[in-house]
Amino acid sequence: MTVKVENLTGGYGKTPVINNINFELKSGEIVGLIGLNGAGKSTTIKHMLGLLNPMQGKLSISNVDINEDVENYRKKLSYIPESPVIYDELTLQEHIYMTAMAYGIDRETAMERAEPLLQTFRLKQELGIFPSHFSKGMKQKVMIICAFIVNPELYIIDEPFLGLDPLGIQSMLDLMVEKKEEGRTVLMSTHILATAEKYCDRFIILDKGEIVAIGDLASLQSQTGMTDKTLDEIYIHVTQGGQQS
The missing domain is CATH 3.40.50.300 (P-loop containing nucleotide triphosphate hydrolases)
Incomplete structure (x- = not known):
């Protein structure tokens, strides 16, 4: 490559x-x-x-x-921006699903890839939460997870x-x-x-x-x-x- x-x-x-x-x-x-x-x-x-x-x-x-x-x-390619781009109406899990859909990845595969990342960044319990309520650091972790599930x-x-x-x-x-x-x-x-x-x-x-x-x-x-x-x-x-x- x-x-x-x-x-x-x-x-x-x-x-x-x-x-x-x-x-x-x-x-x-x-x-x-x-x-x-x-x-x-x-x-x-x-x-x-x-x-x-x-x-x-x-x-x-x-x-x-x-x-x-x-x-x-x-x-x-995937991109992690300097300032997190978060959609107010989507939960953390829905952000993962949206990223998967954009790259033609099925939901099951996306969640399998996300699992260790959620564990690493301590967001496993936040899947049903709207990241718009997260701190900037947590929002940045959402961006990282979404970028890295793409491979x-x-x-x-x-x-x-x-x-x-x-x-x-x-x-x-x-x-x-x-x-x-x-x-x-x-x-x-x-x-x-x-x-x-x-x-x-x-x-x-x-x-x-x-x-x-x-x-x-x-x-x-x-x-x-x-x-x-x-x-x-x-x-x-x-x-x-x-x-x-």
């Missing part, structure tokens, strides 16, 4: 937010997408999800081009740790490692660079809508001439001219 983002330029209006983005993701790796606020991380993700139409460029997962077969393309080729995860307690964060990281070991791929956008350095195999650093560095830590150290420096130090170095927004 290969995810390809080729010559991607795009944004929300006529002025591009990201320019000529190129990278590949391979099976069995966790890749960190990092950059300052406004660097283009969310815009890149929205294009990969098919929520924005690119001005130019190609997107594909396992040779399925988003422009040629968007339905099949989307079934190859897609690619997981796109945007700031996954916001609102999670330390146990929830570790459980989330353990799930990501488990999926990596199964040969699946995780693209994770995060500002928690110490965690990214520990768990990610490679990094894509964005600044002002362009990729300014890409590779594993040793490669980034070599590219920047910052031997033995941490990801945090390299990140600050390559983005120090950036403007936060």
Whole structure:
């Protein structure tokens, strides 16, 4: 499985937010997408999800081009947003059923896959509850459960740790490692660079809508001439001219 983002330029209006983005993701790796606020991380993700139409460029997962077969393309990925998207009128179990229906998974299979996740995130007793009443951390766990019952080729995860307690964060990281070991791929956008350095195999650093560095830590150290420096130090170095927004 290969995810390809080729010559991607795009944004929300006529002025591009990201320019000529190129990278590949391979099976069995966790890749960190990092950059300052406004660097283009969310815009890149929205294009990969098919929520924005690119001005130019190609997107594909396992040779399925988003422009040629968007339905099949989307079934190859799942997404955990930064802010949970909860439907007030649906219980936790109905959120699981809705996700299953969207991906063509039968309810029994969905609940079998959800069982260990519900146990891990301590939500087994909440199946009949409306998550709109949950705390933000609990809502985020609903998003995680729904994303992980799909078993897609690619997981796109945007700031996954916001609102999670330390146990929830570790459980989330353990799930990501488990999926990596199964040969699946995780693209994770995060500002928690110490965690990214520990768990990610490679990094894509964005600044002002362009990729300014890409590779594993040793490669980034070599590219920047910052031997033995941490990801945090390299990140600050390559983005120090950036403007936060």
